[in-house]
Amino acid sequence: xxxxxxxxxxxxxxxxxxxxxxxxxxxxxxxxxxxxxxxxxxxxxxxxxxxxxxxxxxxxxxxxxxxxxxxxxxxxxxxxxxxxxxxxxxxxxxxxxxxxxxxxxxxxxxxxxxxxxxxxxxxxxxxxxxxxxxxxxxxxxxxxxxxxxxxxxxxxxxxxxxxxxxxxxxxxxxxxxxxxxxxxxxxxxxxxxxxxxxxxxxxxxxxxxxxxxxxxxxxxxxxxxxxxxxxxxxxxxxxxxxxxxxxxxxxxxxxxxxxxxxxxxxxxxxxxxxxxxxxxxxxxxxxxxxxxxxxxxxxxxxxxxxxxxxxxxxxxxxxxxxxxxxxxxxxxxxxxxxxxxxxxxxxxxxxxxxxxxxxxxxxxxxxxxxxxxxxxxxxxxxxxxxxxxxxxxxxxxxxxxxxxxxxxx
Ligand SMILES: [Zn+2]
Numbered sequence: 001x002x003x004x005x006x007x008x009x010x011x012x013x014x015x016x017x018x019x020x021x022x023x024x025x026x027x028x029x030x031x032x033x034x035x036x037x038x039x040x041x042x043x044x045x046x047x048x049x050x051x052x053x054x055x056x057x058x059x060x061x062x063x064x065x066x067x068x069x070x071x072x073x074x075x076x077x078x079x080x081x082x083x084x085x086x087x088x089x090x091x092x093x094x095x096x097x098x099x100x101x102x103x104x105x106x107x108x109x110x111x112x113x114x115x116x117x118x119x120x121x122x123x124x125x126x127x128x129x130x131x132x133x134x135x136x137x138x139x140x141x142x143x144x145x146x147x148x149x150x151x152x153x154x155x156x157x158x159x160x161x162x163x164x165x166x167x168x169x170x171x172x173x174x175x176x177x178x179x180x181x182x183x184x185x186x187x188x189x190x191x192x193x194x195x196x197x198x199x200x201x202x203x204x205x206x207x208x209x210x211x212x213x214x215x216x217x218x219x220x221x222x223x224x225x226x227x228x229x230x231x232x233x234x235x236x237x238x239x240x241x242x243x244x245x246x247x248x249x250x251x252x253x254x255x256x257x258x259x260x261x262x263x264x265x266x267x268x269x270x271x272x273x274x275x276x277x278x279x280x281x282x283x284x285x286x287x288x289x290x291x292x293x294x295x296x297x298x299x300x301x302x303x304x305x306x307x308x309x310x311x312x313x314x315x316x317x318x319x320x321x322x323x324x325x326x327x328x329x330x331x332x333x334x335x336x337x338x339x340x341x342x343x344x345x346x347x348x349x350x351x352x353x354x355x356x357x358x359x360x361x362x363x364x365x366x367x368x369x370x371x372x373x374x375x376x377x378x379x380x381x382x383x384x385x386x387x388x389x390x391x392x393x394x395x396x397x398x399x400x401x402x403x404x405x406x407x408x409x
Contacts, residue, residue, distance in 0.1 A: 080377030085320025
């Protein structure tokens with residue numbers, strides 16, 4: 001009896017391994033309520049046909065072609081969620097991310113190009129790895145004194161050895177770090193306009209890269225066709241980054257309305273990573289965490305105001321968590337809810353992690369929507385997440401590149 005029960009459980013909760021990958025017969029999802037976040041209203045009772053990793057058709061007629069059928073019985077389908085700011089370091093974390101229905105992530109730094117490795121596994125067809133946009137190592141003013149330790153960059157790039165001393169990298173160093181990343185085929189360049197907020201040694205209002213280094217990094221990235229994301233908090237840091245031509249501002253908690261207006265004018269996206277600042281102290285909190293708590297609470301309060309102002313004046317707000325999807329770490333679903341509580345509507349908050357995020361990451365011709373020809377990355381819920389965002393916590397089906405990764409009955 002025990003054996004049988006566990007067999008049934010295994011069948012009910014099926015998380016696939018790459019070895020289980022299904023082959024080329026179409027997968028037909030019947031009776032699906034389809035939410036395309038860029039549209040205002042869902043399409044009810046649709047038939048979705050997936051084949052060869054792509055969405056082949058979506059229509060209100062039942063499909064007659066042969067294939068594997070799944071009756072969704074009126075469940076709600078979203079394009080796979082996108083997290084625009086992750087730090088994935090291993091396969092287990094990538095699988096955890098996918099099991100939450102997050103089928104795409106933009107890596108904003110990973111040691112030893114773990115992000116490039118994960119991206120390549122997914123490109124080879126591994127159904128248990130989300131699509132990853134890699135950024136490798138960040139460009140920052142002092143490679144040796146930075147916390148956490150990023151001196152692994154010298155193991156990956158011994159040619160940068162002369163920068164292995166405390167002191168500024170300078171504009172030339174900034175260009176060389178961009179080129180080193182580009183050699184490893186990253187999709188994005190991450191730069192630090194301000195210092196970090198989450199450690200006691202640095203102040204988020206202080207500049208990290210100076211104007212010359214920042215401009216040099218963005219120029220070099222632009223020359224190589226790579227978009228740039230800037231870690232920045234203050235008006236000064238954000239303004240320098242926006243004027244240099246970065247595509248996204250990460251965190252940005254301390255920005256005020258004039259700077260947001262500049263962002264709107266320049267078409268810069270805002271990735272406020274609010275949930276990262278919402279951590280409450282616990283009995284296990286370290287003395288450093290306790291000392292940092294007032295700063296973190298202030299950044300959350302300011303960040304929420306910045307999001308409300310951004311929405312009012314039309315700066316696009318995109319969902320990113322700034323976490324690594326290790327056990328118990330928050331997910332982009334927490335960030336979607338946080339954005340909604342800061343003033344976005346439920347639909348806008350979902351757009352921030354689907355259609356709008358895809359546009360921001362320049363992948364909107366394949367991701368962030370459910371359309372024929374788009375990637376077959378789907379997440380399915382029993383109830384309508386537009387009515388209640390907490391529904392996002394319980395995906396019943398996750399399809400990644402046309403392959404079933406998670407299925408619950
Ligand atoms: Zn980060």
